[in-house]
Amino acid sequence: MSELNKIALKIISNGKGILAADESNATMTKRLEAVNVNSTPENRLLFRESIFSSNGMKEYIGGVILYDETIKQMTSFGKSIPDLISSSGALTGIKVDTGIKDLENSSREKITEGLDGLRERLKKYYELGARFTKWRAVYVINDKHPSKLAVKNNSHALARYASLVQESRMVPIVEPEVLMDGDHSVDSCLRKTSEVIKKCFDELILHKVDLSGVILKPNMILAGTKSKDKISAEEISLKTLECLKNSVPEEVPGIAFLSGGQKEIEATENLNLINKNNNTKFIITFSYGRALQQSALRMWSKNTKDIESTQNTFNHRAKMCSLAAQGKWSNKLENK
Ligand code: 13P
Numbered sequence: 001m002s003e004l005n006k007i008a009l010k011i012i013s014n015g016k017g018i019l020a021a022d023e024s025n026a027t028m029t030k031r032l033e034a035v036n037v038n039s040t041p042e043n044r045l046l047f048r049e050s051i052f053s054s055n056g057m058k059e060y061i062g063g064v065i066l067y068d069e070t071i072k073q074m075t076s077f078g079k080s081i082p083d084l085i086s087s088s089g090a091l092t093g094i095k096v097d098t099g100i101k102d103l104e105n106s107s108r109e110k111i112t113e114g115l116d117g118l119r120e121r122l123k124k125y126y127e128l129g130a131r132f133t134k135w136r137a138v139y140v141i142n143d144k145h146p147s148k149l150a151v152k153n154n155s156h157a158l159a160r161y162a163s164l165v166q167e168s169r170m171v172p173i174v175e176p177e178v179l180m181d182g183d184h185s186v187d188s189c190l191r192k193t194s195e196v197i198k199k200c201f202d203e204l205i206l207h208k209v210d211l212s213g214v215i216l217k218p219n220m221i222l223a224g225t226k227s228k229d230k231i232s233a234e235e236i237s238l239k240t241l242e243c244l245k246n247s248v249p250e251e252v253p254g255i256a257f258l259s260g261g262q263k264e265i266e267a268t269e270n271l272n273l274i275n276k277n278n279n280t281k282f283i284i285t286f287s288y289g290r291a292l293q294q295s296a297l298r299m300w301s302k303n304t305k306d307i308e309s310t311q312n313t314f315n316h317r318a319k320m321c322s323l324a325a326q327g328k329w330s331n332k333l334e335n336k
Pocket of ligand 1: 287289
């Protein structure tokens with residue numbers, strides 16, 4: 001077993017999943033302002049250190065993805081954030097792309113940037129304690145998109161990123177996200193998500209990336225938010241598994257889904273059914289941002305000194321997601 005494969009398995013095995021706490025300062029500002037909290041470095045740290053010190057971290061979280069600001073912060077009790085994360089038994093991850101920009105000659109599409117100087121930044125992140133990384137490509141879909149141009153450029157960037165990360169002895173999470181926005185059907189989401197994942201792996205293989213040391217972070221197969229289709233959770237799970245089977249090489253050890261704007265319980269129920277119906281060899285778990293932190297953030301915003309209630313709210317959500325990662329979640333357990 002390669003070192004990279006061992007790291008990947010440590011993050012996603014035994015019902016554990018990933019906490020995506022890597023919101024950029026701009027995104028975190030939106031999240032905090034939505035609950036009437038000022039977005040200062042201190043407040044961003046306070047919320048995050050409360051979550052990272054919770055009991056739920058030890059039992060349900062195998063890895064935490066951080067943003068550049070957070071990985072360099074010291075907690076209010078004098079520990080570095082990577083040390084706090086490793087004291088719970090989880091591994092530290094870091095978002096290394098520098099964000100999305102408009103793709104030239106395709107006005108509605110995006111390209112993810114961050115390859116310049118990446119090798120040097122990776123070296124520093126490793127020294128700070130990071131053992132895995134994330135890079136997110138974003139696709140809009142409709143009858144004209146994604147364009148070949150967007151798929152080619154984003155897949156190429158994901159592959160360059162992944163090979164540089166493995167050279168630095170870290171596990172790359174590759175995230176080709178198809179957005180929920182739009183009126184597309186579930187079948188269009190299935191077709192287009194399969195296409196972008198396949199293209200991504202074609203490029204990873206061309207770049208000689210060790211697929212046993214990669215975690216794929218895809219979207220679930222859903223109808224667009226403006227679609228009239230009413231799709232059951234069972235149907236979502238079967239279409240999502242069909243997508244994984246026809247687009248992900250078998251050497252990949254695991255899949256960690258993003259929540260992408262689904263409600264907390266929706267993202268939990270869908271993951272649960274995907275695992276119940278899992279007829280693949282992949283470990284299938286969560287890498288949620290909003291679907292793990294939303295309720296905890298709302299609770300914290302009511303009284304930022306009430307760490308216990310914030311942690312209890314997070315612990316429950318993390319436990320439910322972990323049960324779903326094992327196909328053992330139920331409505332009854334959710335409401336207990
Ligand atoms: P959400 O689960 O909120 O979509 O965030 C996951 C993520 O890391 C997106 O890049």
